[in-house]
Amino acid sequence: MSSVFGKPRAGSGPQSTPLEVNLAILGRRGAGKSALTVKFLTKRFISEYDPNLEDTYSSEETVDHQPVHLRVMDTADLDTPRNCERYLNWAHAFLVVYSVDSRQSFDSSSSYLELLALHAKETQRSVPALLLGNKLDMAQYRQVTKAEGVALAGRFGCLFFEVSACLDFEHVQHVFHEAVREARRELEKSPLTRPLFISEERALPHQAPLTARHGLASCTFNTLSTVSLKEMPTVAQAKLVTVKSSLAQSKRKAPTLTLLKGFKIF
Numbered sequence: 001m002s003s004v005f006g007k008p009r010a011g012s013g014p015q016s017t018p019l020e021v022n023l024a025i026l027g028r029r030g031a032g033k034s035a036l037t038v039k040f041l042t043k044r045f046i047s048e049y050d051p052n053l054e055d056t057y058s059s060e061e062t063v064d065h066q067p068v069h070l071r072v073m074d075t076a077d078l079d080t081p082r083n084c085e086r087y088l089n090w091a092h093a094f095l096v097v098y099s100v101d102s103r104q105s106f107d108s109s110s111s112y113l114e115l116l117a118l119h120a121k122e123t124q125r126s127v128p129a130l131l132l133g134n135k136l137d138m139a140q141y142r143q144v145t146k147a148e149g150v151a152l153a154g155r156f157g158c159l160f161f162e163v164s165a166c167l168d169f170e171h172v173q174h175v176f177h178e179a180v181r182e183a184r185r186e187l188e189k190s191p192l193t194r195p196l197f198i199s200e201e202r203a204l205p206h207q208a209p210l211t212a213r214h215g216l217a218s219c220t221f222n223t224l225s226t227v228s229l230k231e232m233p234t235v236a237q238a239k240l241v242t243v244k245s246s247l248a249q250s251k252r253k254a255p256t257l258t259l260l261k262g263f264k265i266f
């Protein structure tokens with residue numbers, strides 16, 4: 001039996017079932033969520049995309065010598081969080097993305113972090129979030145300083161990174177793997193935490209003022225006190241695509257590319 005983070009882990013040997021981690025990528029339209037997701041999955045940068053596609057990808061990863069079955073939901077909210085339940089109750093970790101050359105996207109990322117903090121409070125379920133400033137290659141057009149990113153992340157107690165989807169794959173991979181580590185820590189603290197889909201829609205009493213304040217229109221939260229719990233169903237309007245691990249992809253690029261419909265990959 002191997003030891004991760006000082007705790008013996010049942011089932012972490014070679015025969016073990018991979019740890020399942022659901023990761024949702026949040027952020028304003030154009031921040032680079034899809035580009036980062038595809039970069040992580042294929043090591044490639046995309047320049048054309050369908051902004052209305054919301055895809056959930058599945059990738060077999062190895063993080064700290066442990067197999068991980070990682071599902072990545074590349075969300076497609078418009079300018080503000082909408083119908084958030086689909087990811088709030090599904091994800092074990094969130095990547096909140098803004099673009100360093102867009103003040104608007106930074107403001108949106110703040111709204112997303114507020115939303116996550118509120119949801120954590122209401123459900124008493126802490127889900128780690130990482131704040132990510134993307135498009136570092138556009139640093140000459142910066143509208144958001146690194147210090148502002150650090151400060152926002154500090155306010156919400158999350159890790160912070162600046163990356164570029166069109167530069168090094170390793171930096172992007174590092175961020176995704178950090179998200180897995182954060183999720184794993186949380187899962188080890190409370191192993192009963194697992195993705196749930198809660199079917200009953202019920203707005204919280206104080207939801208309206210907060211959503212109004214932060215522009216979180218049409219987000220509904222459901223707490224564990226609501227009665228009807230179900231397994232997470234297929235994500236609405238999402239394709240689930242299995243992608244080979246990064247290592248396998250580099251050897252077998254063609255099959256991977258045919259799976260990632262909706263993107264033009266270079």
Ligand SMILES: Nc1nc2c(ncn2[C@@H]2O[C@H](COP(=O)(O)OP(=O)(O)OP(=O)(O)O)[C@@H](O)[C@H]2O)c(=O)[nH]1
Binds near residue numbers: 030051165
């Ligand atoms: N220069 C640069 N451009 C990027 C980077 N990441 C994404 N882009 C470009 O920014 C635009 C938006 O990227 P997407 O990945 O589609 O952004 P998104 O957040 O998924 O946006 P939606 O799909 O509309 O939700 C595209 O033209 C990308 O090619 C980056 O790191 N650097």
